[in-house]
Amino acid sequence: MKKALRLTKNLEFINVYKSGRRISSPFFVMYIKKNDLGYSRLGVSVSKKVGKSVVRNKIKRQIKEIIRKNYDFINSGWDIVFSVKPAAVQLNYAQIEKEIISLLKRGRIYNDKKAFNLVNIVL
Incomplete structure (x- = not known):
């Protein structure tokens, strides 16, 4: 994932945490906030409670790869932060x-209708 498509600064994360919407599941918490950039950015936060560095980095790599594969289906103009809960290690x-x-x-930011349109174009 390109560096321009990632949240890198602590201030950016704090901004999304404080003024964004929060959606949670048993394994992850997703914070989303509209940005004015015209493209979506991703941040992943994994606490030391989740496991040692190897485990934390593996989960971060997997989440980044999932977003990279599905980036075309995510609506533009959002800052997205995934916070990983310790239960996610078993997945x-x-x-x-x-x-x-x-x-x-x-969070209503995933549009799988684009996938349908791409299939029609190819056929």
């Missing part, structure tokens, strides 16, 4: 992907 990649997409849909 495999497919389960994490299902949870992330479910949260994006609940």
